[in-house]
Amino acid sequence: MKKTEWGYVKFSLIGTECEEFLSYSLNNDVKIYDVVNEEGIIYAKTSPSQYFLLARMIKDFHVRIRITEKKGFWFRAYRYRNRYGIIVGLLAYGLVLLLCSSIVWDITITGNERIPDESMLEFLAENGIYPGASRKDLDTTVTELSALLRFEDLAWISIENEGSRVNVKLNERIANAETGLSVSTPCNIVAFRGGVIVEAEVYRGTMLYEIGSGVAEGDIIVSGIVNDGAGNVSVNHADAKIIAEYEEEVSFYQLFNTTEKVKTGEKTYSEYLKLFGFTFPQQNEQYTDGFIYTSNSYEVRLLGLKMPWTRVVVEGTKMKDIEVTRTVNDVKRLLEQELEMYELNFLKNVEIVDRKVGYERDENGIKLVCKYTLRGNIASQSEIFYRVE
Numbered sequence: 001m002k003k004t005e006w007g008y009v010k011f012s013l014i015g016t017e018c019e020e021f022l023s024y025s026l027n028n029d030v031k032i033y034d035v036v037n038e039e040g041i042i043y044a045k046t047s048p049s050q051y052f053l054l055a056r057m058i059k060d061f062h063v064r065i066r067i068t069e070k071k072g073f074w075f076r077a078y079r080y081r082n083r084y085g086i087i088v089g090l091l092a093y094g095l096v097l098l099l100c101s102s103i104v105w106d107i108t109i110t111g112n113e114r115i116p117d118e119s120m121l122e123f124l125a126e127n128g129i130y131p132g133a134s135r136k137d138l139d140t141t142v143t144e145l146s147a148l149l150r151f152e153d154l155a156w157i158s159i160e161n162e163g164s165r166v167n168v169k170l171n172e173r174i175a176n177a178e179t180g181l182s183v184s185t186p187c188n189i190v191a192f193r194g195g196v197i198v199e200a201e202v203y204r205g206t207m208l209y210e211i212g213s214g215v216a217e218g219d220i221i222v223s224g225i226v227n228d229g230a231g232n233v234s235v236n237h238a239d240a241k242i243i244a245e246y247e248e249e250v251s252f253y254q255l256f257n258t259t260e261k262v263k264t265g266e267k268t269y270s271e272y273l274k275l276f277g278f279t280f281p282q283q284n285e286q287y288t289d290g291f292i293y294t295s296n297s298y299e300v301r302l303l304g305l306k307m308p309w310t311r312v313v314v315e316g317t318k319m320k321d322i323e324v325t326r327t328v329n330d331v332k333r334l335l336e337q338e339l340e341m342y343e344l345n346f347l348k349n350v351e352i353v354d355r356k357v358g359y360e361r362d363e364n365g366i367k368l369v370c371k372y373t374l375r376g377n378i379a380s381q382s383e384i385f386y387r388v389e
Contacts (some may be wrong), residue, residue: 007072009051010034013042015063024061025054043068071266097313104133104166105308111170114153120168124152129159129166131275131308138166164308181381186235189222191215194378205238215378217245224384235384245353248372252338254331255365266318275309284330291316328366332359335368350376 013021021041025032030053033046046054052066058065062221107124109117124130127143140159147157155169181187189205194216195207205222215221224238268291273280285291300307326334343352354373359366 006105007048007070008045009048009067009366010043010045010069011051011054012066012068013044013063014040014066015061017061017063018042021058021061021063025057028053028057030054030057048072048103087240102135103164104129104131104135104138105164106306107130107166107168108172109168112172114172115170119151120147120170124159124166124294125145135164160240181237181383183237183239185237186384187238187381188220188222188224188384189238189240189242189379190382191217191219191221191242191244191378193217193246193378194219195246195378197242197244198375199222199241199243201241203241204236205240207240220382221379238381240379241377243375244378245373245375246378248374249369250339250342250372251367251369252335252342253365253367254326254334254338256326256331257364258326259321260324261319262322264318264320268316270314270316272312273315274312279312288316290320293317328361331366333367335359335366337369339368347372348375350374 015021022032023046030046030050032044032046032050032054037043048070055357079278107121107129109120112120121130122348123146124143125277127139127146129138129140129143136158136340138161140161144157144159148154153172155173158169160167160169180361192216196214200207200221202209202222205224206226207219207222209219221242222238224236226234226236228234237245260262267290274297293314293316295312298311298313300309300311339357351374353375356371358369358371360369362366
């Protein structure tokens with residue numbers, strides 16, 4: 001806060017020794033500014049504390065001093081000197097602020113995909129890092145080393161204590177399914193499913209099949225054992241991309257008559273605050289039968305600052321069972337939607353060359369059968385184990 005914001009005093013000087021008095025004050029390190037002379041009267045400004053010094057020094061001079069204006073924080077605060085509630089509130093606020101600055105308010109986790117936030121937060125709590133923990137008791141170095149031993153997918157972790165917030169930054173290991181074995185590990189390329197080879201890109205190793213050949217699941221397509229033609233045999237890390245066509249069949253069944261739960265218009269709501277693992281009011285986790293519940297957490301901000309507590313709103317919706325009877329076309333439409341979801345989730349990395357969809361109906365429902373012709377990479381790395389004599 002600037003000096004003028006804390007407060008200043010504007011005063012006037014009248015007398016025969018005004019100049020001598022100002023010179024004496026400046027020589028004694030009294031800070032005076034905005035000095036003007038208006039019709040023989042000198043006006044100037046200084047801080048409240050400096051004004052008390054001037055009032056004591058003026059006794060030795062033939063000068064009269066008067067305050068003409070008072071402004072600033074101190075003078076506004078002085079009006080409330082007898083309002084003890086404000087003073088107690090400020091002291092309580094300072095105490096709470098001091099307490100909160102010494103504990104952990106919030107924990108953020110970034111960089112994780114396969115490691116759930118819940119698992120990491122549980123691990124951190126076991127190692128003394130949780131909302132409400134004392135900042136001076138945090139041992140981030142030991143916790144980082146322990147995390148690397150606990151989580152197999154964790155490649156790197158940094159726990160940074162920034163004020164009352166703990167930021168946990170992670171890097172996960174690249175999935176083995178994407179990278180395969182280490183390049184230093186000898187291996188063959190085998191087919192993880194049968195098919196007819198239509199394309200092949202061999203980066204390392206010896207191709208054992210020609211394009212157009214059929215292979216069965218588990219067959220070695222590219223060998224990591226290489227013979228240079230001069231009788232020298234080496235064991236290498238084989239690497240290749242093998243595109244094959246293969247067939248696959250899936251089926252789904254849907255009943256004509258089903259019992260399903262639907263939402264009604266009846267709802268219940270409850271709210272509570274969550275702070276450092278505690279809830280206010282206390283939640284007993286008892287729910288009414290026939291309702292489904294969803295909860296949403298909202299951060300609380302005060303004067304732009306995020307508070308350590310969260311507001312949780314629990315919404316309950318009453319469900320009821322109804323009997324649903326569907327027509328043939330309705331059932332087929334549901335089956336086609338299920339087939340579409342299957343393709344989006346399980347066939348997104350392969351090419352669908354052809355598919356044939358058929359329906360089988362009985363008295364209770366309809367079965368959808370789909371026969372695919374697919375094209376995709378069937379290469380899988382298989383480590384070579386050998387014994388050195």
